[in-house]
Amino acid sequence: MDYKWDILNKSRKSRTGRDDINWIVDTLLKNRGIKTKKQKDEFFKPTPPEKITVKSLGLSQGEINKAIQRLKDAKRKKEKVIIYGDYDADGISATAILWECLYALGLDVLPYIPERFSEGYGINVESVKKLKAESSELKVILTVDNGIVAYEAIDTANELGIDVIIVDHHQKSKKKLKAHSIIHTSEICGSGIAWKFAREIAKELKELRTQEIKSSLDLVAIGTISDQIPLIGPNRSFVKYGLEVLNTSIRPGLAELYKEAGLEKGSIGVYEVGFIIAPRINAMGRLEHALESLRLLCTRSRPRAKELALKLGKTNKKRQKIVDEVLLHSKALIEKSELKSLIIVAHESYHEGVIGLAASKLVEVFYRPVIVISKGEKISKASARSISGFNIIEAIQQVDDLLLEGGGHPMAAGFSIESEKIEEFRQRLEEISQQLLNDKILSKKLKIDLEVNFDQLSPPNSNAGWEIIEILKKFEPTGVGNPTPTFATKKVNILDLRTVGYESQHLKLKVEKDNQVFDAIAFGFSHLYQNLLQNHKIDIVYHFEENIWNHEKSMQLKVKDIKLIK
Numbered sequence: 001m002d003y004k005w006d007i008l009n010k011s012r013k014s015r016t017g018r019d020d021i022n023w024i025v026d027t028l029l030k031n032r033g034i035k036t037k038k039q040k041d042e043f044f045k046p047t048p049p050e051k052i053t054v055k056s057l058g059l060s061q062g063e064i065n066k067a068i069q070r071l072k073d074a075k076r077k078k079e080k081v082i083i084y085g086d087y088d089a090d091g092i093s094a095t096a097i098l099w100e101c102l103y104a105l106g107l108d109v110l111p112y113i114p115e116r117f118s119e120g121y122g123i124n125v126e127s128v129k130k131l132k133a134e135s136s137e138l139k140v141i142l143t144v145d146n147g148i149v150a151y152e153a154i155d156t157a158n159e160l161g162i163d164v165i166i167v168d169h170h171q172k173s174k175k176k177l178k179a180h181s182i183i184h185t186s187e188i189c190g191s192g193i194a195w196k197f198a199r200e201i202a203k204e205l206k207e208l209r210t211q212e213i214k215s216s217l218d219l220v221a222i223g224t225i226s227d228q229i230p231l232i233g234p235n236r237s238f239v240k241y242g243l244e245v246l247n248t249s250i251r252p253g254l255a256e257l258y259k260e261a262g263l264e265k266g267s268i269g270v271y272e273v274g275f276i277i278a279p280r281i282n283a284m285g286r287l288e289h290a291l292e293s294l295r296l297l298c299t300r301s302r303p304r305a306k307e308l309a310l311k312l313g314k315t316n317k318k319r320q321k322i323v324d325e326v327l328l329h330s331k332a333l334i335e336k337s338e339l340k341s342l343i344i345v346a347h348e349s350y351h352e353g354v355i356g357l358a359a360s361k362l363v364e365v366f367y368r369p370v371i372v373i374s375k376g377e378k379i380s381k382a383s384a385r386s387i388s389g390f391n392i393i394e395a396i397q398q399v400d401d402l403l404l405e406g407g408g409h410p411m412a413a414g415f416s417i418e419s420e421k422i423e424e425f426r427q428r429l430e431e432i433s434q435q436l437l438n439d440k441i442l443s444k445k446l447k448i449d450l451e452v453n454f455d456q457l458s459p460p461n462s463n464a465g466w467e468i469i470e471i472l473k474k475f476e477p478t479g480v481g482n483p484t485p486t487f488a489t490k491k492v493n494i495l496d497l498r499t500v501g502y503e504s505q506h507l508k509l510k511v512e513k514d515n516q517v518f519d520a521i522a523f524g525f526s527h528l529y530q531n532l533l534q535n536h537k538i539d540i541v542y543h544f545e546e547n548i549w550n551h552e553k554s555m556q557l558k559v560k561d562i563k564l565i566k
Contacts, residue, residue, distance in 0.1 A: 003446035003561050005541065007488055011451040020456040021464055025471055028485050031449050032232070044474050046237035050199065050214060057196060057234060058185035064197060067165045067181040068204050070140060074107060079139035081109040082131055084123050084146070085294070086190070087116050087285030089226035089278040091145035093219035094167070094194035096297045098144060100216065101198035105207055108137070113290045116353060121414075122146035123153045123164075132160045140180075142167055145190030148182075149173050149407075167193050171409065191223025192238055218245040218254065219297065225270055226278035230481025239477045243268060253296035256309035270479045283316040286353035322351050326358040330372065331365065339366065341442060342395075342433035344426045346373035346380065356383035356414070363387060367444045369395075369433065375419055379404065384413040389441040390433075399428045446561055448541055451488045454516035457544055458555060465555050469546050486560060489513060490539045497533065499526050507532070511540070511557070519547070522559035531564055539563040 009027050029035070034043050054061050074081050081102060085095030095111045102109040112131065114120065119127055123143050132138050141157060141164050143150070148168040154177060157164045163180035169190050183197055199213045221242025229235045246268045249255065254277075258265065261276050268277075284293045296308040330345040343366060350358070352374035362370040363385045369392055373382040386392035391410040400406070402425045406415025417425060458465025478484040495517065496510035507522040507529065520542065522528075532538070540562055547556035 002444070004443045005448055005488065005561070005563075006445045007448045007451050009450045011453060011456075011490075018464075020459070021468060021471075024450065024452065024456065024468060027450050028475070032482055043236070046240050047234075049195070049217060049220070049234075049237050049241055052196075052234050052237060054196065054200065057193075058187045059183060059193070059196065063181045063183055064200050065204075067142075067183060067197070068201055070163055070165065070180055071102065071107065071201065072205070074140050075105065077139075078108060078137075080135050080137040081107050081140040081142065082138060083109065083111045084127070084141050084143045085111060085113045086121065086145040087113055087290035088145070089281040089293075090190045090223035092281060092285075092290055092293050092297065093191040093223040093226075094144040094189075095294055097191060097194040097198050097216045097219050098142060098167070100298065101201055101213065104212065105201070105205055111291075111294055113285075113294055115289055116285055123150045125153050125156045128153050128156045128160065128162070132162065138162060140165065144194050145169070147179070148177070148184060151175065151177065154179050167197055169193055171407075188234055188238065189220075189223045189227045189229045191220045192229075192235070195220045195238075215245060215250075217242040218249045218251065221246055222273055222278060222281070225273040225479065226282070228274075228480045231270075231477055231479045232481045236477065236482065239270065239479075243270075243273075243477060246273070251297065252302045252305035253299050253308060256302070256305040257296065257312065259306075260309040260313040270477045274479070279319075280312040280316045283319040284312060286319055286357075287315055287322070287351075319354060319357075323354045323357050323361070326350050326354060326372070327361055330358060330362060334362070334366065339368070340430055340433075341368060341437040342430060343368045343370045344373070344429065345371075346375045346382075346422050346426075348375045350374040352381040355381065356385070356412070359383050359385040367442060369437075371429075373417075373422060375422070378419055380417050380419045380422060382406075382415050382417060384408065384415075386411045387441065388445075390437060395429060395432050395436065398432055399425055402428070446486075446541060447483070448486050448488045450485075451490065453514050454489060454492075454512075454518065455514040457487070458516055458518075460515065469544065469555065472544060473546075484543050486541060487544055488539065488541045491565065492538050492540055494532060494536045494538060497529070499529055507559075509559075511538075518555060518557050520557035520559050521547075522562065525559065525562060528562060528564075532562075535564045535566065537565040539565065 008031050029040060034040055083095050083098050085091045099109060099111040114127060123146060139162060141162055144167045146168060147166040148170050154164050158178060166179045166182045168184055169186055183193060195216055202213050220238045224235050224239050231239055247266050263272055281293045284290045292308060292311060296312060299305050333345050334343055350372060355372040355374050359370045359372040367387060369386040369390050371382055371384040373380050384392045393408040393410060393413045396413055402417060402421045404416045408414055457468060472485055475485060493512045494509060495512050498508050500506050500508045505524055505526050507525045509520040511518055511520050541560045542557040545556055545558055547554050
């Protein structure tokens with residue numbers, strides 16, 4: 001994929017080392033909307049989660065108090081409470097947080113995770129009836145990471161004498177919800193709201209040390225990162241402090257999951273959570289039952305934890321294989337026909353548990369909005385992923401007369417449709433997308449913080465380069481909303497070049513400009529090897545980082561893109 005470089009700040013002439021350091025850091029902060037001293041202080045030293053107020057998160061203290069009173073009554077009357085979660089990593093983490101809290105406080109409480117294929121997402125009428133039939137003592141249901149638009153299910157619960165407490169972060173509807181209490185904000189993820197609610201419960205009941213609630217920040221970090229919540233404001237705090245707990249976690253399940261995944265305590269960051277830990281937790285809900293992932297997070301038994309971690313790892317490998325099969329088939333379908341501005345692929349063989357993942361990967365390959373449909377005999381399930389500048393849910397809503405149900409947001413959506421209506425859906429949505437998608441939107445941009453010269457990053461005879469690297473470390477945790485700082489340097493000379501890694505897929509370079517030499521690593525760029533042998537001058541985009549090899553530290557450029565200068 002060819003990127004169009006979007007350099008947010010152009011280069012300037014080199015000055016003294018201190019001037020350049022201040023200029024680089026201030027520019028990076030401004031690019032992230034951080035301008036005032038107060039904002040800078042909060043960015044580099046986030047308020048600890050326990051000091052973040054209910055009001056600042058957009059939560060209602062009145063609704064929280066009402067919910068706590070209902071739970072106190074349930075405990076006094078020995079009523080059964082169900083925590084109704086979701087089958088993704090955020091929903092599972094949120095369920096674990098509240099179940100551990102209420103169980104420790106002595107309530108008669110059980111967690112419940114719906115089965116994706118038979119029950120679908122969120123609390124529904126049939127599940128409420130089933131839960132009540134199983135226990136006449138059921139008087140309270142807490143929905144976590146779902147429930148904010150479950151009107152029929154809540155009406156059914158009310159008819160059956162069950163009070164519903166909603167704990168959710170998804171988009172509200174204008175229609176009034178007849179729940180007992182609604183603990184809702186879109187500022188943080190489901191597990192973040194669950195954690196704050198659990199802390200308020202512990203403070204009110206005074207039977208559980210708030211320190212025990214603080215130890216659940218590991219699960220908030222997993223939920224926030226896996227749900228791709230922007231890592232700014234309170235979410236930055238939850239992830240920063242949550243990663244500290246993850247790296248010292250006493251949960252047997254996480255310890256065994258680290259071992260299964262080849263991770264070590266102390267090395268867990270945003271990448272490890274987002275690409276190694278969360279996919280294993282999510283895999284169960286995609287292919288089997290997410291209850292096993294919940295059991296892994298909550299178990300106190302090391303042998304049980306090991307057994308569950310191995311199961312999650314095995315299921316994740318199976319999930320990867322299924323995604324690869326869907327990708328192979330769908331790419332062949334796409335490449336067979338003319339590339340449209342919006343891609344829709346449908347087939348009977350596509351597993352509905354992985355179509356969202358497949359859609360995301362196809363967006364990466366073709367840089368088009370993508371809808372992948374798991375075709376059923378009568379009913380089909382679809383998952384959509386978009387690109388910046390194209391609101392996929394608004395486009396889908398223009399043809400909602402063809403859909404059975406669905407929902408989503410500008411970048412992702414899901415829906416079900418009668419199989420016989422897929423072709424009409426395809427034709428109408430392609431017409432809509434042709435009017436909305438242009439070449440500008442369909443060109444993939446690489447956002448670059450700053451164009452610099454090498455002697456601005458690391459002036460000769462100076463420690464400024466190491467000082468900048470130490471400051472860049474303070475930008476962590478990086479991720480959605482706070483990307484890793486990215487630099488560009490033009491007209492760079494290649495002094496040395498070789499291929500490295502498995503099947504020689506990567507490039508190791510030595511590059512020079514302004515009499516300053518850096519080692520650079522370019523993962524997945526071996527296809528440029530022959531061209532670079534003939535072209536010794538390049539423009540590069542990179543992250544500036546510390547590299548440790550054989551206990552030796554050096555400054556390194558981690559290359560994101562290369563342009564040849566002919």
